[in-house]
Amino acid sequence: MNAHTPQPASVIAAPVIAIVGATGVVGQALRDSLARRHFAVSELRLLASARSAGQVLRFDGAPVTVQELTEDSFAGVDIAFFAAGATISRKFAPIAVAAGAKVIDNSSAFRMQEDIALVVPEANAHALPADAQIVANPNCIAAILTTALAPLHQRWSITRLALTTYQAASGGGAAMMDELRDGTRALLEGADFTPQVLPHSYAFNFFSHNADIDPETGYNGEELKVIAETRRIFDQPSLPISVTCIRVPVLRAHGIALSVRFADHVGADSIRSALDGAPGLRLVDDPASNHFPMPSEASGQEDVLVGRIRTDLGDPSGRTITMFVVGDQLLKGAAQNAVQIAETLQAAAKSRAA
Amino acid sequence: MNAHTPQPASVIAAPVIAIVGATGVVGQALRDSLARRHFAVSELRLLASARSAGQVLRFDGAPVTVQELTEDSFAGVDIAFFAAGATISRKFAPIAVAAGAKVIDNSSAFRMQEDIALVVPEANAHALPADAQIVANPNCIAAILTTALAPLHQRWSITRLALTTYQAASGGGAAMMDELRDGTRALLEGADFTPQVLPHSYAFNFFSHNADIDPETGYNGEELKVIAETRRIFDQPSLPISVTCIRVPVLRAHGIALSVRFADHVGADSIRSALDGAPGLRLVDDPASNHFPMPSEASGQEDVLVGRIRTDLGDPSGRTITMFVVGDQLLKGAAQNAVQIAETLQAAAKSRAA
Numbered sequence: 001m002n003a004h005t006p007q008p009a010s011v012i013a014a015p016v017i018a019i020v021g022a023t024g025v026v027g028q029a030l031r032d033s034l035a036r037r038h039f040a041v042s043e044l045r046l047l048a049s050a051r052s053a054g055q056v057l058r059f060d061g062a063p064v065t066v067q068e069l070t071e072d073s074f075a076g077v078d079i080a081f082f083a084a085g086a087t088i089s090r091k092f093a094p095i096a097v098a099a100g101a102k103v104i105d106n107s108s109a110f111r112m113q114e115d116i117a118l119v120v121p122e123a124n125a126h127a128l129p130a131d132a133q134i135v136a137n138p139n140c141i142a143a144i145l146t147t148a149l150a151p152l153h154q155r156w157s158i159t160r161l162a163l164t165t166y167q168a169a170s171g172g173g174a175a176m177m178d179e180l181r182d183g184t185r186a187l188l189e190g191a192d193f194t195p196q197v198l199p200h201s202y203a204f205n206f207f208s209h210n211a212d213i214d215p216e217t218g219y220n221g222e223e224l225k226v227i228a229e230t231r232r233i234f235d236q237p238s239l240p241i242s243v244t245c246i247r248v249p250v251l252r253a254h255g256i257a258l259s260v261r262f263a264d265h266v267g268a269d270s271i272r273s274a275l276d277g278a279p280g281l282r283l284v285d286d287p288a289s290n291h292f293p294m295p296s297e298a299s300g301q302e303d304v305l306v307g308r309i310r311t312d313l314g315d316p317s318g319r320t321i322t323m324f325v326v327g328d329q330l331l332k333g334a335a336q337n338a339v340q341i342a343e344t345l346q347a348a349a350k351s352r353a354a
Numbered sequence: 355m356n357a358h359t360p361q362p363a364s365v366i367a368a369p370v371i372a373i374v375g376a377t378g379v380v381g382q383a384l385r386d387s388l389a390r391r392h393f394a395v396s397e398l399r400l401l402a403s404a405r406s407a408g409q410v411l412r413f414d415g416a417p418v419t420v421q422e423l424t425e426d427s428f429a430g431v432d433i434a435f436f437a438a439g440a441t442i443s444r445k446f447a448p449i450a451v452a453a454g455a456k457v458i459d460n461s462s463a464f465r466m467q468e469d470i471a472l473v474v475p476e477a478n479a480h481a482l483p484a485d486a487q488i489v490a491n492p493n494c495i496a497a498i499l500t501t502a503l504a505p506l507h508q509r510w511s512i513t514r515l516a517l518t519t520y521q522a523a524s525g526g527g528a529a530m531m532d533e534l535r536d537g538t539r540a541l542l543e544g545a546d547f548t549p550q551v552l553p554h555s556y557a558f559n560f561f562s563h564n565a566d567i568d569p570e571t572g573y574n575g576e577e578l579k580v581i582a583e584t585r586r587i588f589d590q591p592s593l594p595i596s597v598t599c600i601r602v603p604v605l606r607a608h609g610i611a612l613s614v615r616f617a618d619h620v621g622a623d624s625i626r627s628a629l630d631g632a633p634g635l636r637l638v639d640d641p642a643s644n645h646f647p648m649p650s651e652a653s654g655q656e657d658v659l660v661g662r663i664r665t666d667l668g669d670p671s672g673r674t675i676t677m678f679v680v681g682d683q684l685l686k687g688a689a690q691n692a693v694q695i696a697e698t699l700q701a702a703a704k705s706r707a708a
Contacts, residue, residue: 322596
């Protein structure tokens with residue numbers, strides 16, 4: 001685009017943005033991501049249930065009053081971020097589209113719907129049609145995982161993934177984060193505490209992800225999402241994926257212990273070079289000082305941290321690489337990826353207009 | 355053994371027991387395990403550094419004064435448990451043996467020494483010679499892992515293991531447990547806290563196990579121990595094992611996300627039946643209520659918990675089973691296994707005498 005070319009007003013004008021589920025942890029992270037990424041916004045409309053209407057939140061320093069989500073909420077909205085669960089998305093996303101908005105949906109409602117793109121910009125921006133009406137934002141683990149794998153997938157043929165997760169409380173929302181903090185405080189003080197969100201204590205405890213178990217496979221809903229969404233993002237519909245999702249007593253960054261098998265031999269040094277400096281990634285891989293990715297360094301950060309890169313001793317063929325990945329669940333695992341999708345759509349609109 | 359056969363006095367007499375490193379967390383767990391397993395003890399000698407001498411600890415309700423460990427500490431001792439690190443074991447275990455004691459060593463000093471047995475009674479009691487002078491107690495993960503795998507190893511041919519760990523603070527001793535508690539309390543109160551044991555915060559944080567990294571393989575010392583010791587316990591010197599060791603903010607129970615590949619197809623139901631009721635194991639595997647092994651239920655328990663048993667979707671051949679295992683690091687992962695070795699030696703002595 002030539003800087004001297006006059007732009008049509010419809011493209012230059014900053015969009016009107018709505019956030020559905022504005023008072024939740026992802027809703028808050030969406031405001032944070034829009035602000036920190038300097039996403040141009042002409043108006044921000046914060047939408048939530050009647051219970052939250054009237055609450056005053058802040059965006060980029062200015063107060064914004066939360067409005068009740070209704071069928072009339074989307075008049076004039078250009079981009080609507082949905083972060084209020086699949087039921088709300090199924091009902092209100094078509095209403096927002098009918099009102100002329102593009103929807104970027106953080107729920108699982110549309111992720112496996114064939115005519116709707118599921119996008120992690122670092123991994124499959126090409127899958128995002130410029131005229132998309134609804135775009136699905138993936139599950140947090142799938143987003144962090146595919147960001148870390150994108151430079152490898154682009155270069156080599158991946159034939160198998162095996163991962164186990166170390167998932168933070170934030171994936172369960174503000175209530176689960178509070179339960180972790182409050183339960184831990186009570187345990188340290190020797191006080192009584194009755195868990196409200198989980199059927200057991202979260203303080204200094206880890207547990208199999210609390211999504212329902214599929215009776216046929218024994219996999220839980222989170223694990224099945226990771227498998228289906230990762231396959232879809234990489235357009236490898238039968239990629240073998242082994243996954244176990246465990247929640248650990250950490251507030252907002254997810255870890256992934258990951259093994260990647262390639263069709264051919266790829267050395268750990270080649271993997272390290274491919275990951276170093278790749279979009280959305282930061283290499284944290286210092287064996288001499290035992291410094292590798294940790295939630296304490298990934299929380300609140302846009303980049304996904306990757307390290308502990310080594311040839312997997314469990315695969316005698318030498319074709320498997322093992323690594324450790326940590327990313328902020330609320331940012332790359334949710335809000336930030338949604339904002340990046342919006343940026344990609346805006347860039348496509350600008351380039352079409354140019 | 356016939357109940358009416360008179361026993362020689364030397365076998366009937368309860369042994370004199372020494373604990374080297376009596377004031378550490380494993381030393382304390384050894385006292386606990388001896389008491390809770392009703393191990394017959396005629397005298398308990400608690401040995402530690404000069405700094406700890408004079409401290410009064412309790413065993414089975416009675417006070418016992420800690421003595422300084424010296425070359426003369428082992429006169430009259432029948433069984434000496436060592437839990438004070440490899441340097442102390444290398445120096446004092448031969449002295450204890452020369453004084454006529456049998457040594458059960460919790461350190462890594464002798465674990466890979468060919469003429470010394472490395473024993474997890476559920477997995478390889480047959481490897482323990484009745485006249486053993488020194489017996490090595492394995493690394494905590496190797497002990498918990500081989501206990502969980504023993505009934506499978508006995509029945510089927512295991513061709514590959516892949517595991518990632520969720521390891522508790524207790525593996526780093528009392529100081530690391532205190533750092534987890536104190537750092538977490540400070541974070542919750544918004545107070546300053548400078549870590550002393552670790553080079554980073556442990557509060558609501560996980561990190562790659564702090565053992566040194568082997569520059570050649572990129573694996574850390576903990577991971578290499580798990581590989582070498584598991585192979586030795588199962589007498590499968592070239593079993594392919596993939597392992598990543600991560601420490602999580604949990605106090606005393608270790609988790610293992612485990613995939614086991616078999617030479618032939620074995621169904622998840624057969625695995626579940628083989629594990630249910632096996633020695634040292636408790637099945638916690640209820641998909642309907644999402645109830646699986648957790649540290650909150652494994653801590654302070656003798657049994658290792660196993661569950662989330664399912665066919666691994668990442669192996670298209672269907673020959674891999676995935677499961678989740680949690681065991682108390684201080685009990686089955688250390689002290690209890692050492693006491694079980696002592697029980698096995700005593701039983702062998704009795705049966706020889708009978």
